[in-house]
Structure formats: C-alpha cells, structure tokens
Amino acid sequence: MSTGLDGVTIPSEWSWVPLSTVTTVLRRGTAPEYVDEGALRVVGQASNQDSGIDWERARFHEFKGDARKLKGYLVERDVIVNSTGTGTLGRVGHFLGAPDSLPCIADSHVTVVRPNPEILNSRYLYYYLSSAPYQHYMMSALVTGATNQIELSPDRMGSSSISLPGLEEQRRIADFLDVETSYLDGISKKRLRQLQLVRSRTYSVMEEELGPLFDNAPSVRLSSLFCETDVRLGAASPPVLLSVSIHFGVAPYDEINDRPPRADGFDSYKVCRRGDLILNRMRAFQGAVGISRQGGIVSPDYAVLRPQKGVDPKFLHYLFRSPRVISGMSSVIRGIGSEEQGNVRTPRVNVSDLKYICVPDLNQDCQFAIASRLEHSTEDQDRLVHSISRQVELLAERRQTLVTAAVTGELDVTTARSGVRA
Numbered sequence: 002m003s004t005g006l007d008g009v010t011i012p013s014e015w016s017w018v019p020l021s022t023v024t025t026v027l028r029r030g031t032a033p034e035y036v037d038e039g040a041l042r043v044v045g046q047a048s049n050q051d052s053g054i055d056w057e058r059a060r061f062h063e064f065k066g067d068a069r070k071l072k073g074y075l076v077e078r079d080v081i082v083n084s085t086g087t088g089t090l091g092r093v094g095h096f097l098g099a100p101d102s103l104p105c106i107a108d109s110h111v112t113v114v115r116p117n118p119e120i121l122n123s124r125y126l127y128y129y130l131s132s133a134p135y136q137h138y139m140m141s142a143l144v145t146g147a148t149n150q151i152e153l154s155p156d157r158m159g160s161s162s163i164s165l166p167g168l169e170e171q172r173r174i175a176d177f178l179d180v181e182t183s184y185l186d187g188i189s190k191k192r193l194r195q196l197q198l199v200r201s202r203t204y205s206v207m208e209e210e211l212g213p214l215f216d217n218a219p220s221v222r223l224s225s226l227f228c229e230t231d232v233r234l235g236a237a238s239p240p241v242l243l244s245v246s247i248h249f250g251v252a253p254y255d256e257i258n259d260r261p262p263r264a265d266g267f268d269s270y271k272v273c274r275r276g277d278l279i280l281n282r283m284r285a286f287q288g289a290v291g292i293s294r295q296g297g298i299v300s301p302d303y304a305v306l307r308p309q310k311g312v313d314p315k316f317l318h319y320l321f322r323s324p325r326v327i328s329g330m331s332s333v334i335r336g337i338g339s340e341e342q343g344n345v346r347t348p349r350v351n352v353s354d355l356k357y358i359c360v361p362d363l364n365q366d367c368q369f370a371i372a373s374r375l376e377h378s379t380e381d382q383d384r385l386v387h388s389i390s391r392q393v394e395l396l397a398e399r400r401q402t403l404v405t406a407a408v409t410g411e412l413d414v415t416t417a418r419s420g421v422r423a
Contacts, residue, residue, distance in 0.1 A: 006134055006135065006138050006161070006162045006164070009134045009164070009409050010409070011164045011409055011410045012166070012410040014166070014167075015164055015165060015166045015410055016164075016165050017162045017163070017164060017165070018162065018163060018165050019159065019160055019161070019162060019163075020114070020158060020159050020160075020161050020162070020163050021159030021160065023116060023117050023120045023121040023163065023165065024114055024115055024116055024117060024121070024159070025115050025116070025117050026079075026113055026114070026115035027112070027113070027114055027115070027155050027158065027159045028072060028112065028113060028155050029072075029073070029084065029107075029109050029110075029111065029112055029113070029155060030044075030072065030073025030106055030107030030108045030109050030110075030111050030112075030113060031062075031071045031072055031073035031106050031107070031108065031109060032108065032109040033060070033062035033063075033064075033106070033108055034062060034063040034064075035060050035061065035062065035063070036061050036062070036063045037061065038061055039061030039062055039063060039064070040061075040064075040103060040104070041061060041062045041064050041068050041103065041104050041105070041106060042056075042059050042060070042061060042062075042099050042103045042104070042105040042106075043059060043060050043061065043062045043105070043106055043107075043108050044059055044075065044081060044094075044096065044105055044106070044107050044108070044111065045058075045059070045060070045107075045108040045110060045111060046083040046085070046086070046089045046092070046108075046110050046111060049081055049083055049092055049094040049111060050092070050094075051092060052186075053094065053095075054094055054096065056099065056100055059099075059105075062106060068104040068106065069104075071106050073106035073107040073108065073109070073111070073113060074104070074105075074106050075096050075104075075105045075106060075107055075113065076096075076115065077096065077097055077098050078095070078096070078097065078115075078116075078118075078123035078124075079095075079096040079107075079113050079114065079115050079123070080093065080094070080095055080096070080113075080114040080115075080116070080123060080126050080127050080130060081093070081094045081095075081096055081107055081111050081112065081113055081114070082094075082111065082112045082114060082130060082153065082158070083110065083111055084110055084111060084112045084152065084153040084154075084155075085110045085150075085151065085152055085153070086110070086150075086151065087151060087300075087302065088283060090140075090144065090151055090152075090153055091136055091139055091140065091153070093127060093130045093131045094127075095123065095124065095127040112153065112155050112158065114126065114130070114158075119168075120165075120168065121163075121165070121168075121171070122168060122171040122172055122175055124171075124172075124175035124178075124179065125171035125172070125174055125175045125408070126163070127175075128174070128175060128178050128404050128407065128408055129163055129164065129408045131404060132401070132404050132405045132408050132409070133401050133404075133405045134405060134409065135161070135163075138161065139153065139158075139161075142161075143157045143158055143161060145157070164408060164409060164410070166410065173414050173415060174407045174408060174414050176414075177407060177414035178403065178404060178407055178414075181400075181403055182400055182403070182404070185396050185399060185400045185403075186400070188396055189393055189396045189397070192389050192392050192393050192396070193393060195389055196248070196386065196389045196390065196393070199382050199385045199386055199389065200288075200382075200386065202382055203379050203382045203383075203386070204323075204324050206375070206378050206379055206382070207319065207322070207323050207324065207375060207379070208323070208324050208325075210371060210374060210375055210378070211319070211320070211323050211325065211361070211371070212325070214361035214363070214371075215325050215360070215361060218361040218362060218363065219361070219362040220359040220360065220361060220362055221359065221360060221361075221362035222355075222356045222357075222358070222359060222360075223320070223326065223329075223355045223356070223358040223359070223360050224352070224353075224355045224356040224358075225309070225356075226308065226309055226312045226317055226320075226360070227278065227306040227307055227308050227309055227312065227317065228306070228307050228309060229304055229305065229306055229307075229352050230271075230272075230273075230277070230305045230306075230307050231271060231305070232271065232272040232305075233268065233269055233270065233271060233272070233301075234267050234268055234269070234270045234271075234272055234298050235268050236268065239267045239270070239298055240272075240296060240297045240298055241253055241254075241295065241296075241297040241298075242254040242255075242267070242270070242297060242298055242299075243273065243279065243293060243295075243297040243298065243299050244257055244258055244299070244300070245279050245280070245281040245284075245289050245290065245291055245299070245303065246289065246291075246390075247284060247287055247288045247289045248386055248387070248390035249291075249387065249390065250290075250291025250292065251279050251291040251292060251293045251294065253297075267298055269301045270298040270299060270300065270301055271298060271299050271300070271301060271303060271305050272296075272297075272298055272305075273293050273296065273297060273298070273299055273305045274293070274296045275293055275294060275295055275296055276292065276293065276307075276308070276314050277292070277293045277305050277306065277307050278290065278291070278292055278293075278305075278306040278307075278308065278314065278317055278318060278321065279291060279292075279293055279299055279303055279304070279305060279306075280303060280304040280305075280306060280321070280350065280352070281300075281302075281303055282302060282303065282304055282349045282350045282351070282352075283302065283349050283350075285321070285330050285350040286327055286330040286331040286334055286350060287327075288322050288327060290318070290321045290322060291318065292314050292315065292318050302349075304350075304352050306352070311364075311365050312365070312368065313365055313368035313369045313372055315369075315372035315373075315376065316363075316368035316369065316371060316372040318372075319371070319372055319375050320360050325360075326358055326360065329357070329358035330350050330355075330358070333350065333351070333354040333355075333357055333358070334349060334350055
C-alpha cells in the first residue's frame with residue numbers, strides 16, 4: 002500500500018501521480034457573449050448539475066469561425082469542474098456531447114479536464130474527482146479566495162494527485178460504478194418525487210390557513226416583523242456551526258452537509274442565538290429558512306433575522322415558508338455577476354427587498370394560534386419529509402462510499418458485490 006492524498010492509501014501496484022501529467026487539457030473555459038440562439042452552446046456552472054448536464058440551462062455564444070480554436074471547446078468525454086463560488090464549486094460533470102450535436106464550450110467559471118486516453122479513462126477520472134477524499138482535499142487545500150468569492154485554479158488542481166491503477170482496472174472500476182450509481186440514482190429520483198408530493202401537500206395546508214388572511218386581513222411589510230443582525234465571530238472561539246436546509250431547517254452543519262466547511266477560519270461568520278430566523282439567501286425562495294434552536298454561527302452569506310417584540314418566531318417561520326412569501330421572494334431575487342459579460346448569476350434574496358412583500362398584520366395571540374394549528378396540521382407531512390430526506394441522504398452517502406472505495410482500491414470491483422441490489 003502507498004499513501005498519498007490526505008493520507009489515503011492505495012494498493013501497492015497503483016501509483017500517485019500529479020493530475021497535470023495524465024491530462025492533455027486542464028484550463029478554464031471562455032467568457033461567452035450570450036445570445037438567445039446560436040450555433041455554439043455554452044456549458045456553465047448552472048447547467049453542470051449533479052444529475053448531469055442540464056441542457057435547458059445551457060445558453061448560446063455569439064461566435065463565427067472554428068469553435069475548436071476556443072480555449073473552452075469541449076470534446077466528448079471531457080470532465081468539467083465548477084470552479085467559482087460557494088455552493089457550486091467542486092461539482093463535477095462528464096461531457097458526452099450536446100443533444101443536438103452542436104459544438105460546445107465551457108464558460109470561464111468551469112475548468113475543462115481532458116484525460117490522456119492512453120493513460121487515464123475519462124469515466125474513472127470523473128468518479129475520482131467526485132470522490133470524498135478529493136472533494137475534501139479540494140476544499141481544504143486547493144481553493145483560494147474569500148468566502149463566496151472562492152476560486153479553484155487549474156494550476157493548483159494540476160498539482161494535486163490522482164490514484165492511478167492500470168487502464169484496464171480503471172475501466173473495470175468505471176463499469177462497476179456506472180451500474181451501481183445508476184441504480185442508487187434511480188431510487189433517489191423516486192424518493193425526491195415523493196418528497197415533492199409531500200411538500201405540495203404542506204403548501205396546500207399552509208395556503209388554506211394563511212391564504213384568506215393574505216387576501217382579507219390588514220397588511221404590513223414583511224421587513225417590519227424582524228430586524229437583521231450582523232454580529233461577526235471575530236477572534237472568539239467558534240461555537241457550533243449551523244446550516245440551513247430546505248428539508249431540515251436549521252441544524253448543526255455536519256448533520257446536513259457532507260462537504261467539510263472551508264478551512265480558512267470562522268472570524269467572518271455571523272453569530273446567531275436561539276429563536277433567530279436564519280435565511281439562506283441563495284435558496285430562501287425554495288424554502289431554505291428556519292428557526293435556530295440553539296446559539297451558534299452561520300455562513301456570512303446567510304441572513305440572521307431577529308423577530309421584533311410582539312412577533313411569534315414560529316409564525317414568522319411559517320410566513321417565510323408560505324407559498325405567497327416564497328412567490329414574493331422569487332420575484333425580488335437578484336443575481337451576482339453580469340449576464341452581458343457571461344458571468345455566473347447566483348440567485349440571492351436581499352433582505353432589503355423584503356419590504357416589498359406584504360403579509361397579514363396580526364396580534365401576537367393570533368400569530369401563536371395560527372402557528373400552533375399549522376404545526377399540528379403539518380406534523381405528519383413534516384415527519385414524512387424528514388424520513389424521505391434521510392433516505393435520500395443515506396442513498397447519497399452509500400453512493401459516495403462506493404465511489405471512494407472503488408477509486409482508492411479499498412473495494413476490489415472484480416469480485417465485489419455492493420449489496421445495493423438484490
């Protein structure tokens with residue numbers, strides 16, 4: 002056995018080599034000039050999803066000439082890695098061509114990794130870069146920049162190591178993982194569809210309770226129900242790190258995230274206390290908001306909202322997750338970057354814009370009564386959401402365990418029976 006990346010051991014017949022030595026291209030893509038229709042497709046961070054390339058999110062580039070001369074030009078079996086911004090950096094995709102056979106480029110926020118086919122199998126490379134050890138190493142050692150402006154440079158990526166078995170063994174590993182991950186992904190998609198149905202029922206219950214109030218009760222600006230606090234941790238010892246999930250609300254970071262937090266300190270993180278409402282500004286319009294049940298710290302990009310005197314925290318929580326307010330937040334979200342320059346636009350809710358959303362103006366007793374009724378009437382759905390979400394998490398963990406074991410040689414795929422399928 003030999004030890005390499007972050008202490009990972011591999012079989013003695015395998016080797017650790019710098020990524021740059023087994024690739025022919027390792028560089029960022031091109032900054033496009035977007036047009037509504039064109040003869041050249043652009044694969045950006047938004048279109049490079051965990052489930053594969055989402056071609057509905059791909060756009061077109063204004064270009065005449067030989068597309069192959071563009072530095073972001075993609076060829077079949079290229080591996081692409083999102084390389085800027087919290088929440089998307091590190092996502093890995095495998096390019097197999099456009100559905101309409103149009104030429105494609107990666108934009109300047111995506112790194113193109115083209116393996117040398119005589120040494121490195123592209124599917125093995127895809128799985129290796131997706132594995133837990135490499136993702137952890139990427140976030141802790143390769144990423145640079147300030148929070149939410151983080152970057153993954155091709156040079157630093159090229160200096161990282163890849164575990165390299167023989168080419169035939171790489172193919173066997175990739176074949177094994179293709180079958181097993183496809184099976185797990187299929188189950189996960191079914192569970193996610195179930196989750197959507199349960200959440201639709203929850204929204205219906207909330208609309209039945211709150212809808213008439215939105216339509217008939219006196220209204221008040223949503224922003225008048227809370228004050229935003231922005232206390233940074235600084236040099237103090239970090240308390241528990243919290244995160245916000247669409248399905249679980251506010252919980253300790255390591256309970257709802259499989260990636261480690263950035264290793265550059267927590268001095269800029271925001272301090273929250275029990276009863277504060279935590280808003281994930283990038284996913285608030287999807288329901289990523291919740292009440293903190295304990296004091297702690299949260300990402301600098303979250304908003305910490307403290308209910309005003311006379312405002313019931315649970316009622317405020319339900320307001321933020323109600324279909325009317327989610328629709329309102331969707332209408333005021335803003336993006337980061339310039340579409341004209343081809344930069345990534347990350348949807349983000351600005352707290353200052355919440356003043357444009359009006360909600361029912363109720364006294365605290367009414368708020369408490371409504372929150373109690375909603376808590377009771379949605380508890381079955383909440384249990385289902387938690388159960389199904391946990392199943393999806395376990396499937397993702399199982400998938401990651403298989404990938405990591407296979408690309409580090411811990412699992413001998415020639416004799417393995419994963420136990421996933423009957």
